[in-house]
Amino acid sequence: MQYPPYIRLSELAAIVGQVLDTRFRQTAYWVLAEVSGHQYRQEKNYHSFELVEKREDTDGLLAKFSAKAWGAGSTKVQEFEKKTGQRFTSNIQVLAQVKVVFHQQYGLALDLVDLDAAYTVGKLYEARHLTLQKLVQENDFIERTPEGYRTRNKSIQLPPVLQRLAIISSLTSAGMEDFIHTLEKNPEGYQFELDRYLTVVQGVDNVDQIVGQLIQVFNSGKSYDAVLLLRGGGAQTDFIVFDHYQIARAVAKFPIPVITGIGHQKNETIADLMAHTATKTPTQAAEFILHHNRNFEKSISELRQSILLHAKTYLSERTRLVEHLNGRLLHRTRDFLQLQERALYKLQSLIVTGTTELVYAHQHALQNFKHEVFSTVEHRLAGARRDIGIQKDKIWTWSGIQLKAADTGLRHLQTNIRLMSPDQILQKGFALIRAKGRIITDHTQLTKNQSIEIITSKITLDVTVNNKKENTDGTGFNV
Structure with a gap:
């Protein structure tokens, strides 16, 4: 059986490798692409990923290359992360210098030579600027001011005491645990009611989850004093989700004060700019709440001291006034009593004389009246006894009639009650x-x-x- 002329696959790979090596060995290219499928093997300090270019109108691909960074390339990745504050990972756009390489076993790939950190920083700044501009233009509850941004959430007055709190964070967030620990171990012994609304707080794919948790807080119907948006530390990429338009708009419009503790130390996220109060870390958010409550307690203590001071001053003034009035009252009372005493002595003399004369006159009149009374009383008692006998007979007769009528009425009512009972x-x-x-x-x-x-x-x-x-x-x- 005759076969056409052929070569082994490895020989073809060698030919392709020679051609590519001759064409691309001395040349490196700056390319604009998006990182996809990134994996990092720490033990080998090796990055494997793909560089892709997508269509602007769809998610379709225009081009895709396998790529890797190791050795000097891996060092460039570390420098990029340090300069931009952003982790080198999937779904970020980079300006990368690459070399085309071909391996007989692994095929065509790109070796990362360098990364332009300035380009990435600029893209992040541009995206952030456009989001802020859109928030102001499309929402009447967000306003740009010389001092920053005025939002509906910022205009809400914090309650005097922050006690009932809703926490939006992830289940595994160490930052949330630090926040709770700081609140629960406060030296003043303040008590808090904490409700956890757990979600993923990184990655732009989780925007809807975070907004959904804000909606759940609102729909809970609970009277929360504040909502805490918490996340622990991380790379700048981890905070990109908090620059998203939907989250920033939801925070700006939210009817309960939002306090952020997103864990960044360098820059503010857009969510921070829209929130009522922004802190750098979850622990600082807890310290802000404790400081707020201490200020209220301090104001109450100062008010108490002020009341005590004013009360003491008032009582001192009133005491002096009472003592003065007491002195005047005693002096006038003494004068009045002396005057009345003299009047009483004079009146007593008149009373004694007049009483003696009056007693004699009345004794004579009483004797005459006594005789008249005795004669009249006997006559009237006889008439009264007759009247009483007559009335006694009438009462016995009338009471019998009334009792009989009352008995008849009671029997009628018993019959009606029995007929109207629920059983009947x-x-x-x-x-x-x-x-x-x-x-x-x-x-x-x-x-x-x-x-x-x-x-x-x-x-x-x-x-x-x-x-x-x-x-x-x-x-x-x-x-």
């Missing part, structure tokens, strides 16, 4: 309606699909209201 009414075919443990007497208390109990003389029915209509002909209870 139920036995006549009527029923009681009970809902939620109460007897229903007003049909407006019943709604469609409501569960009720119908109580008859023998059984209780559990039913559901399917429909409700009014009796309009007036004959529903004719018997």
Whole structure:
């Protein structure tokens, strides 16, 4: 069997390698591309990734190369991260100097030679500037001022005491644990109510999760004093999510004061600029809250001292005034008593003389009156005894009539009460309606699909209201 002329694959790879080496060995290219699929092997100090170029209108690719950075290239990556404050990872755009290399086993790839940190810093600044500009232009609750940005959230006054707090952070955030530890171990012994709303707080793919947690805080209906947006330290890339338009807008509009502690030391994120209060770290956010509460306690203590001081001054002045009035009162009372004493002595003399004369005159009159009274009393007592006998007979007769009438009335009422008792009414075919443990007497208390109990003389029915209509002909209870 005859075969066409052929060469081994390794020989073809060698030919391609020679051609590429001849063409690209002495040349390095600056290329603008996006990093994708980045992996770092720390034990080998080796970065593997892809450099891609995407279409502007879709996510389709225009070009893609495998790439790697090791040795000097890995050192350039470290310098890039130090200069930009951003981790070299997927989904960032870089201006990279690369060389084209070909390996017979691993194929065509690009070796990273250098990275332009200035380009990346500029792109981050440009994106940040455009986001801030869009926030001001599209939202009437965000305003640019000489001092910074005025937002609806900044205009909310902090409560005098921050105690009921909602925390938005990740489950594994050491920063959140530092925040909670700082609050719970405060030397003043302040108590806090902390609710955790957990989410991923890095990566632009998680913007909706963070905004969703803010919405959950709002929909909880709880009266939170403040919302804490927390994240521990990390590379600048980790904070890009907090420069996102949707998060910044949600923070600026949020009706509860937002305090950020995102863990960055160099620059403020846009979320920081929109929030009521921005701190550098979760621990500093906790210290801000404790300081705020201490200021309130201090103001109360100062107010207490001021009240005590004013009270002492007032009481001292009132005491002096009372002492002065007491002296004047004693002096005038003494003068008045002496004057009245002289008047009493004079009056006493007049009373003694007049009383003696009056007593003699009245004694004579009393003797005359005594004789008249005795004669009149006997006559009147006899008449009174006759009247009392007559009235006694009338009372006995009238009381008998009244008692008999009252007995008849009571018997009639007993009969009516017995006829109106629930047992008698139920036995006549009527029923009681009970809902939620109460007897229903007003049909407006019943709604469609409501569960009720119908109580008859023998059984209780559990039913559901399917429909409700009014009796309009007036004959529903004719018997």
